[in-house]
Amino acid sequence: MAGDIWVLVEQWRGRVSDVTYEVLALGREVAAAAGAGLQAVLLGSGAGEALPSLGAADGVLVAAHAALAEPDPNLYAQALAQMIPQRQPRALFIPQTNVTMEVGPLLAARLGLPFVNSCRDISIADGRLTARCVLYGGKVEAAVAPRGGPAVLGILPGARPQEPGRVERTPPTTAVSVDLPAEPRVRFHGYTEPPPGDVDITRENVLVSVGRGIQRGENVALAEELAGALGGAVCGSRPVIDQGWLSSSRQVGTSGMIVKPQVYLALGISGAPEHVEGMKHAALIIAINSDPRAPIFSVAHYGVGADLFDIVPALIERVKAVRQKAAS
Amino acid sequence: MLNILVLLKLVPDLLEEPEIAPDGRSLDPASVRLILSERDEHALEEALLLKERHGGSVTIVALDVPEVDDVLFTALAKGADRAWKISGVEPGMSTMVAAGSLARTLTSVPGLLPADLILTGVQAIDDLDGQIGPILAQLLELPYVGIVCRVEVSPDTRTAVVVREYAGGVTGSFEVPLPAVLGVQSAEKPPRYVPVAKVRAAMKAQRVEKVPAPGELESARLEILQLTKPETAGRAVMLEGAPEEVAAQVCDLLAARGLL
Numbered sequence: 001m002a003g004d005i006w007v008l009v010e011q012w013r014g015r016v017s018d019v020t021y022e023v024l025a026l027g028r029e030v031a032a033a034a035g036a037g038l039q040a041v042l043l044g045s046g047a048g049e050a051l052p053s054l055g056a057a058d059g060v061l062v063a064a065h066a067a068l069a070e071p072d073p074n075l076y077a078q079a080l081a082q083m084i085p086q087r088q089p090r091a092l093f094i095p096q097t098n099v100t101m102e103v104g105p106l107l108a109a110r111l112g113l114p115f116v117n118s119c120r121d122i123s124i125a126d127g128r129l130t131a132r133c134v135l136y137g138g139k140v141e142a143a144v145a146p147r148g149g150p151a152v153l154g155i156l157p158g159a160r161p162q163e164p165g166r167v168e169r170t171p172p173t174t175a176v177s178v179d180l181p182a183e184p185r186v187r188f189h190g191y192t193e194p195p196p197g198d199v200d201i202t203r204e205n206v207l208v209s210v211g212r213g214i215q216r217g218e219n220v221a222l223a224e225e226l227a228g229a230l231g232g233a234v235c236g237s238r239p240v241i242d243q244g245w246l247s248s249s250r251q252v253g254t255s256g257m258i259v260k261p262q263v264y265l266a267l268g269i270s271g272a273p274e275h276v277e278g279m280k281h282a283a284l285i286i287a288i289n290s291d292p293r294a295p296i297f298s299v300a301h302y303g304v305g306a307d308l309f310d311i312v313p314a315l316i317e318r319v320k321a322v323r324q325k326a327a328s
Numbered sequence: 329m330l331n332i333l334v335l336l337k338l339v340p341d342l343l344e345e346p347e348i349a350p351d352g353r354s355l356d357p358a359s360v361r362l363i364l365s366e367r368d369e370h371a372l373e374e375a376l377l378l379k380e381r382h383g384g385s386v387t388i389v390a391l392d393v394p395e396v397d398d399v400l401f402t403a404l405a406k407g408a409d410r411a412w413k414i415s416g417v418e419p420g421m422s423t424m425v426a427a428g429s430l431a432r433t434l435t436s437v438p439g440l441l442p443a444d445l446i447l448t449g450v451q452a453i454d455d456l457d458g459q460i461g462p463i464l465a466q467l468l469e470l471p472y473v474g475i476v477c478r479v480e481v482s483p484d485t486r487t488a489v490v491v492r493e494y495a496g497g498v499t500g501s502f503e504v505p506l507p508a509v510l511g512v513q514s515a516e517k518p519p520r521y522v523p524v525a526k527v528r529a530a531m532k533a534q535r536v537e538k539v540p541a542p543g544e545l546e547s548a549r550l551e552i553l554q555l556t557k558p559e560t561a562g563r564a565v566m567l568e569g570a571p572e573e574v575a576a577q578v579c580d581l582l583a584a585r586g587l588l
Contacts, residue, residue: 012494072502073462074471098494101451102474102511105458108424109466114549115424115458130553136453137342140355142421143553144456154458185471187503189489194497206587230588242370243518248497255475255493255513263587270342284585286578287564293345295558302581303564304574314571318579322588 002088005031007057008080008103009042009050010095012071013191016050019095019157024056025165026122026155027093031058033124036090040171043079045069055169061087062173067180070188071099077106079178084111089150091129093122096154098255104154114146117154118273137272138295157254157277197249199233205262206232209252209279210240213268213289213308217245222312223267229319235259237275253278267308271296288312330384330481332375333443335430335464336403338362338393339454353552354421362395364402367449373515374479375447376407382483385409387440389433391417391426397536398527405522405530410537412440417541421456422548424463431467432543443507445481445488450474450511457550461511471504474511481506 007027010017024040031038040057042050045066054060063079080103084092094104096118108115120141121132131153133142146153201207208227210220220234227234235250235257252259253275264282268289269275276299279285285300292305304311340346340360347359364372375386386408390396392415400411414433419426434440446468451459465472477499478491486506491499493513504510567577582588 070500073474077466098475098492102459102462102472105423105462106466106472108458108549109427109463112549116550117423117455117458133456135456135555136340136346139342139346139557140348140555141558142456142555145551145553147549147551185505186473189501189503191494192491192499192501194499230582239366242514251497254495255497257496262585263582284581284587286581291345292566293557297564297566298558300564302578303566304578305566306571306574310571311574314575315578318572318575319582319588322579322583 001037003034003090004037004039005034006039006041006061006089006092008092008094008100009040009054010071010097010100011044011048011050012099016053017095017097017099018162019097021056021162021165022157022160023093023095023155023165024054025160025162028056028164030091030122030124034090039089041080041083041092043068043076051173052168052170053166055167055171056165057171059171060173061176063176063178065178065180067182067184072184072186072188073100073102073106074186075180075184076100076103077110078180080107081110082178083176084150091122091149091151091153093153093155096156101154104152108152113150113152114148115152115154116144116146119153119155120159122153122155134273137270138276139293156273158280194249197247201233201235201250201252202257202259204233206230207235207259207261207263208232208265208267209235209237209269210246210267211237211269212239214240214245217243220245226265226312226316226319229316229323237269237272266296266300267312269296270294271299330378330382330444330483331442332378332384332386333434333440333446334372334375334386334388334408335446335448335460336368336372336388336390336399337365337449337452337460338390338395338399339365339452342453348555348557352554354555362393364399365449365452367451367512369519370515371447371449371512372403372406372408373517373519374512376520377516378445378479378481379407382481387412387443389414389430389440392538400536401530401534402522402527404534405526406520411534412537412539414541415538417545419545420548421454421552422550423455423460424457425545425548427460427463427467428546429541429543430460431464433539433541434468436542437539445506446470446509447512448509450476450513457548459511461509465509468509470507470509472509472511473502473504475513476510477514478516479510
């Protein structure tokens, strides 16, 4: 129905991603506040096995087309652009991940719709939809109101827990036909698994993670010494990998690994949302950063607002002393 | 031979704490020093690597904002061939509005298009209403691939095979016809360093073309109600004291969990 809240179901390599259920949970709340229905939008080559887990939605719009077998954002945007004008939803929520990141901008530019990037919350007050989005690496948040609509909203992972959005029930489906090119301009060739790394950081209990604050490649040795003393492994955030200071098998974050160690020591990591998403479920997070306002301190359990080059050598010494004492 | 256009965007340097202006809807310009967006550094590097491999030229384009000359001359010193700055565009925080203006400039100013590839960083820290790459691709009706970490161009067939990053280190490869717009996540090598002396030499020997943006800016399709700084002190218990004292507290935390 016109005025409904739509949630795009993100599917990748044959499975519905967890973030879809998070966004469904958020969509359920917003639909209730708007007095509207909640529709899941399922694009793919067939109806798929996803339907029985989409019970949080009142209904599912299913666009099945051979060209939608892989989540090509160009084709996703084309398909959605054919569904929206006639049905006029209030808003379309799109999980913002490495699979679907550009679907929203492509669609909004195509139809001349408002788009809001990196939303961590959506609310409706006095009939007005407001998005709260994350800017400047998490240092600033903006409350924005889309002008006109339907509004296209990119929702970051973690906006809501996934449990309320994962409901085992097959909702009523509506088949939608979409007209897509038989020969898409962007042709998918295949996926490549990551080369096996020297260590699997997802299996380590203790991770010492370095960010931009480590400053130089040779300083990574300091983190390695600490990890060695603790019996753990070194990993890092994107900038460290980009500089070639650590191999890509050591990257934590949305495009790297999701880790859940017993302890995560974050050295010189600011805490950009794409990094936090990879480590926020660690049992114990201790962050050392010279910027006391770094966003990492909102996810860490314990923080040290100091230069890591002052703290880490003292920490190495202390850890070694404790170990020696235990051994003697 | 490849003609590559690279779009460069300046963003606040987060080494300095961004402060919110009294209007509550923008950043205080006095708190902001603009630098080249990190992903755009990678887009430029990838363009320079492709030029070294295939020959051709690299043209860089940026909006005329404070510090833009430094950024453009640095890129020229690194090996870009031509630099343009587009004046008279104040898109506020809207990437959509900036993209509209860029699209009109690229299609109306002689010498900018055609390009075989248009590269830009996959995202920027101030993307409020979308990334520039897909929006521009849509406006120019070109194919787009984002989160790109490798580009192999076949000049004969006028195609490129590009590698896109997914989660968990998995990548996907895609073939696109040229011209195409690519949002670069990381170049194949770390962005090159250029000494200040070379930048100064570029400032003397090379020039930056300045061109006014054609047409009227459209208005943003969203209204900024308020900017806030999220409370970061909310969760972490801050450990205080001299390094040795902090180290002892950290060790106690680890020992209490049986990790030491």
